[in-house]
Amino acid sequence: MEIISLHCLLISDCLKGGNMRKAEIWVSLAFIFLGVIVIVDSIRLGFMWGSAGPASGFFPFYLGVGVVISSLFVFSKAFAKYKKEGAGKPLMPPGAIRPILWVLIPSASMIVITEFVGLHIAAALFLAFYMRVVGKIGWATTLLVGIISPLSLYIVFDKLFLIPLPQGLWGAYLLRF
Amino acid sequence: MLENISNLMVGLAVVFQPYNLMIIVVGLILGIIVGVLPGLGGANGVAILIPVVVTMPPTAGIILLSMIYWGALYGGSITSILFNIPGEPWAVAATFDGYPMAKGGRPGKALVLSFLAHGVGAIFGCIVLTFFSPILAEFALKFGPAEVFAVMMLTFSAFVGLGGKSPLKTVVAILFGFILAAVGMDIVSGQLRMTYGTVVLMGGFNFIVAVIGLFGLGEIFLTVEEGLKVEGISTRIGLKDIWEGVKDVSRNPKALITGTLVGVWMGFKPGGATPASFMAYGFTKQSSPQAAEFGKGVSAGIIAPEAAAHGAGTSAMIPMITLGIPGSPTMAVIMGGLMIFGLQPGPMLFKENVDFVWGLIASTWMGNIIGFFVVLAFAPIFASVLKVRFAIFMPLIIYVCAIGAYAVNNRMIDVYYMLLFGVLGYFFKKLDYPIAPMVLALVLGDMAESAMRQALIIGHGSPIVFFTLPLALPLMVAALIIFFWPVIAPVKAKLFGKKA
Numbered sequence: 001m002e003i004i005s006l007h008c009l010l011i012s013d014c015l016k017g018g019n020m021r022k023a024e025i026w027v028s029l030a031f032i033f034l035g036v037i038v039i040v041d042s043i044r045l046g047f048m049w050g051s052a053g054p055a056s057g058f059f060p061f062y063l064g065v066g067v068v069i070s071s072l073f074v075f076s077k078a079f080a081k082y083k084k085e086g087a088g089k090p091l092m093p094p095g096a097i098r099p100i101l102w103v104l105i106p107s108a109s110m111i112v113i114t115e116f117v118g119l120h121i122a123a124a125l126f127l128a129f130y131m132r133v134v135g136k137i138g139w140a141t142t143l144l145v146g147i148i149s150p151l152s153l154y155i156v157f158d159k160l161f162l163i164p165l166p167q168g169l170w171g172a173y174l175l176r177f
Numbered sequence: 178m179l180e181n182i183s184n185l186m187v188g189l190a191v192v193f194q195p196y197n198l199m200i201i202v203v204g205l206i207l208g209i210i211v212g213v214l215p216g217l218g219g220a221n222g223v224a225i226l227i228p229v230v231v232t233m234p235p236t237a238g239i240i241l242l243s244m245i246y247w248g249a250l251y252g253g254s255i256t257s258i259l260f261n262i263p264g265e266p267w268a269v270a271a272t273f274d275g276y277p278m279a280k281g282g283r284p285g286k287a288l289v290l291s292f293l294a295h296g297v298g299a300i301f302g303c304i305v306l307t308f309f310s311p312i313l314a315e316f317a318l319k320f321g322p323a324e325v326f327a328v329m330m331l332t333f334s335a336f337v338g339l340g341g342k343s344p345l346k347t348v349v350a351i352l353f354g355f356i357l358a359a360v361g362m363d364i365v366s367g368q369l370r371m372t373y374g375t376v377v378l379m380g381g382f383n384f385i386v387a388v389i390g391l392f393g394l395g396e397i398f399l400t401v402e403e404g405l406k407v408e409g410i411s412t413r414i415g416l417k418d419i420w421e422g423v424k425d426v427s428r429n430p431k432a433l434i435t436g437t438l439v440g441v442w443m444g445f446k447p448g449g450a451t452p453a454s455f456m457a458y459g460f461t462k463q464s465s466p467q468a469a470e471f472g473k474g475v476s477a478g479i480i481a482p483e484a485a486a487h488g489a490g491t492s493a494m495i496p497m498i499t500l501g502i503p504g505s506p507t508m509a510v511i512m513g514g515l516m517i518f519g520l521q522p523g524p525m526l527f528k529e530n531v532d533f534v535w536g537l538i539a540s541t542w543m544g545n546i547i548g549f550f551v552v553l554a555f556a557p558i559f560a561s562v563l564k565v566r567f568a569i570f571m572p573l574i575i576y577v578c579a580i581g582a583y584a585v586n587n588r589m590i591d592v593y594y595m596l597l598f599g600v601l602g603y604f605f606k607k608l609d610y611p612i613a614p615m616v617l618a619l620v621l622g623d624m625a626e627s628a629m630r631q632a633l634i635i636g637h638g639s640p641i642v643f644f645t646l647p648l649a650l651p652l653m654v655a656a657l658i659i660f661f662w663p664v665i666a667p668v669k670a671k672l673f674g675k676k677a
Contacts, residue, residue, distance in 0.1 A: 045363075052634075054634075059355075059629065063352050063356050066348065074345050077345075100398050106572075110579070114592070115589065119583065126575075131572065135567075150576070157580060165583060
């Protein structure tokens with residue numbers, strides 16, 4: 001019964017920005033799950049006394065047990081509160097999910113694009129996109145910052161400090177100096 | 178005493194080398210900029226620079242890292258006071274009275290008060306650092322694995338029992354940090370742990386990457402969520418402001434002393450600058466005859482939290498260099514820097530790397546003194562950094578974070594982890610899971626585990642070993658009392674409450 005009602009908490013509300021107590025419940029469940037998989041692996045490794053003192057799984061085993069127990073407390077508190085007082089205030093202020101996604105998705109894309117063209121070129125694209133499309137900043141500034149900053153960071157890191165940054169699949173062909 | 182002073186002189190000789198002096202000034206300026214920009218804080222500012230620092234000589238490298246921290250401590254307050262935007266969490270308390278005073282027409286004076294308080298807190302922290310750390314290091318030489326583990330227990334108990342937020346969530350955060358630290362190869366047996374057959378997890382989680390994600394991206398998400406509006410108060414600091422600032426500080430000795438003492442104490446025990454500043458503000462307000470005026474721009478309300486923040490910042494160095502236990506996330510990252518250079522923080526550092534330790538302590542003196550004059554002279558210029566549109570510097574911060582995360586181990590996967598930690602940091606903040614103890618657990622995980630395993634081997638498998646050794650016993654008892662304080666306190670109040 002409780003499990004079913006829990007299930008209904010999910011998806012629909014998450015898209016609207018979710019709310020505090022439901023998020024509380026889900027996060028505590030995630031921690032319980034994490035604790036359980038840690039315990040499982042610790043048992044595989046052995047969590048008792050091994051041939052040379054405590055076995056590999058000894059420390060993680062108790063960490064897992066600790067996470068499960070404390071998260072159960074957090075869960076039951078949050079669930080009781082949810083039953084009694086309802087969903088509570090929203091997790092994000094209304095309308096906040098958009099600007100967050102506008103940061104998250106482009107930066108995630110930057111990382112994926114890095115795999116192909118290297119970090120500096122990907123960052124140049126990311127900078128230009130964010131400044132122009134999201135920030136509505138003028139073309140002149142966008143181009144200036146979008147070109148000068150990756151170029152100077154490339155020179156500082158790759159050339160001066162000799163710290164090689166990811167080149168991706170084709171970055172080495174694109175940046176040849 | 179005299180020995181410490183002569184050691185300090187040796188350290189100053191290191192610091193006065195032209196290269197190191199240049200590093201100090203560059204580090205401070207970078208640090209102040211890091212402090213001013215929201216989303217780029219002390220901890221991840223230091224973390225991003227670690228790959229660069231590795232190419233330098235150890236002393237210069239660590240000086241650079243610590244300068245970022247001192248600069249960020251000074252710089253965080255500038256925007257708190259002028260724009261009501263704390264550049265750093267420890268500068269939040271500075272907005273309570275700093276911004277009203279600035280808005281009321283005295284921005285210059287508010288800044289001077291803040292910097293003076295910072296300076297005094299810093300100097301007091303330096304004095305304690307200089308004279309107390311050698312004693313503590315000498316004492317810590319007697320520590321075996323059981324004692325080391327007990328000290329760590331005490332550290333984490335302090336977060337749970339005195340942290341103020343939900344103790345249960347603090348426990349979860351700490352254990353989560355330890356679990357992340359345990360992923361990968363077990364250093365004792367060589368077995369792979371919690372990798373679940375994947376290659377990706379074999380390398381484990383690097384805490385520097387975690388710091389960059391949690392404190393860098395996580396903060397940025399929070400900042401965009403709130404929307405950043407800069408309503409600037411323009412200012413310059415005139416001689417009159419400085420004169421009145423000095424007068425006001427001398428008129429509020431109580432706020433200054435409370436702030437400094439609270440700060441140094443809070444820095445020494447884990448917690449760091451942020452809770453110290455809030456605590457000092459609270460204490461000063463409570464004991465002040467003009468408590469009702471707080472929040473409207475009284476001098477004492479600026480002096481106390483600012484002195485506390487910087488006192489905590491400098492004294493946080495004490496447990497880091499003497500015990501190898503950082504009191505705050507920023508110190509943890511600096512400690513990470515030390516370890517990359519092969520310098521194991523802890524009591525042996527005072528025996529084996531005398532030049533380095535005293536160079537670092539001397540640089541703390543110099544950095545905080547020079548930093549005071551730098552912010553005093555250039556505060557308005559640093560404040561104008563925030564006039565750059567958020568849409569320009571925010572993607573730049575993410576870009577620089579990605580560079581830092583990648584360069585730690587030259588692994589692409591770390592950049593993905595950084596993003597994940599960013600999202601995690603955002604939810605942790607939202608749901609009140611504390612980030613600082615989690616980061617410390619991730620840093621200290623391996624050390625805590627091996628200390629515990631060694632201690633258990635010494636004790637033939639019995640945990641009694643932690644309670645029979647004369648040095649470990651008081652530490653463990655203290656740790657347990659503090660850990661269960663949230664449970665003990667209400668009981669105690671019930672038993673003795675009516676008498677008090």
